[in-house]
Amino acid sequence: MVLFVFAIATFLSACETQKKVVAPSFFSYLTEREVTPSLIAFNPSGFDPRNPFEVNEESLAKLREDLRVLKAAFNGLVLYEVLPGLTNAILASALEQGFKAVLLGIWDPKSEKEIADMAEMIRQYCEKLALAVVIGNEGLIDNRYSIEDVQQAALRLKALIPADAAIPVTTSEPVGEYGWKPLREFGEFLAPNIHPAIDQEGMDPAAGAAWVKERANALASAAKKPVLVKETGLPNGGAFSYTPETQLRFWQAYLRDGRLIRVNAVNTWISFAALFEAFDTPWKAERTGMPIEGHWGFLDVKRRPYPVFEYLKDDSRRAPK
């Protein structure tokens, strides 16, 4: 009798285990090296936030083609905001084409609607894609919101998503701002933007790559938290010293030793798996008055690759280091 009850209990337990879907984990995607993690900062080619993005058959076909081209070198995306229709279409298409992970973004932490839309997106995709959320992007330095707004947004978002979804959350600012303790203390990991082209103007590409890694290491050591360098790179133009060749040399130096390092002294890690960015964005140069801002792409607006894209295609095929 005892054996019979035990057998039934074991059977029921096995059924329960089979029903439970193990959601992909964003941290595992970055650290467990089953694939070479490779996240690309993405807006559709030709996207310009000053004009509304019409979601229709033609634009969706273009979106699918963007992702198809990018899939040759990347298996994850970095997004910056939740746009009605568009973000869902990006995720659906990314899933269809075999992307593994998405670092989602909330542009306005003060927007109840964007937070609710994000929660809906997470509920829809958290069992199919490895997800994390960046709440805000450079909005503290730009005076768009406060750290309290970011903290509140995190609480609101977590209340709206399944308790067992375990989606890591953070915010993102230029690395120099992380001296401020409340910023270092927010979130399960840190996602700084570390740009030698802005903070170390004129630095040689290899020296720039080394500087980015040193700053990431300093941040991980100071904060004792995982760090994903969310944005870095050199532009392919926009100033005399930046060319497609210097862009290539930066990424070669940056990725030469792999995309993950462990910081054993403080028991954490740093990921260099996020790459900036998919396509050139002339609108950014116009909006900021800074020509380099339009030239961060690995492909131009017509999806023509710069030399770095071919290098990244090869690098992503190598076994993870």
Place this chain on the structure above:
Amino acid sequence: MKTGYSKFFWLIILAGAFLIANTVFAQNVIKKYVYQDYDSDDTVYKKSNHSFIVMPASAADGTGIVGVKYIDEKGLDKSQCIMISFGNLKEPPRWAGVVFPVKANYFGEKEAEVEKEAETEKLVLNLERARKLVFYAKGENGGERIQVKAAFAGDKPKGDSALFPVISRWLTLGKDWSRYEVPIDNPGQLTRVITPFAVIASLAYNPGGAITIYLDEIYYELEN
């Protein structure tokens, strides 16, 4: 159980204890001045070495973006103070800063300073025991917004020792002098400081694009 002492008695005892603790604590605090007066002895900045670095370089003297002056009789107690004008924050990159390093034009770039290294090393500050950065500030009109940073050349070969800088949140200045404190949350890391004070302004926080601010009595409180 009744003790026989009134609440008033205990209140007096508590107030006394607080006063004694406060006095003891005050005796255990040393001030290390970054700026006191233009010609005072016990300060990093004095007549013989006054210097500052404007960031970014494109906003330096002559562009009208940043101007720095030492002004008589406008400081606290009618002393001298520093006046900084951020004249055109509308120009990219739409922010500017003024750094007060320990030595003229010194930013920890080893190569440029190698021949004067021994002389420079004497000026480097050890702020390991610092608990807060204190300064007084006011704006020309009130409402000016600034951020203060220190020890932020940690990425330079001969820079600051701190992994990450000391940073204030964005402060809104009044028209009259106010005292501001920035807590030091990484004190053990400030063993070598070459950039003890910097002030930043940006267009995002000052949409008018031009502000004038005054600074005085900049010092670190060190535990004795």
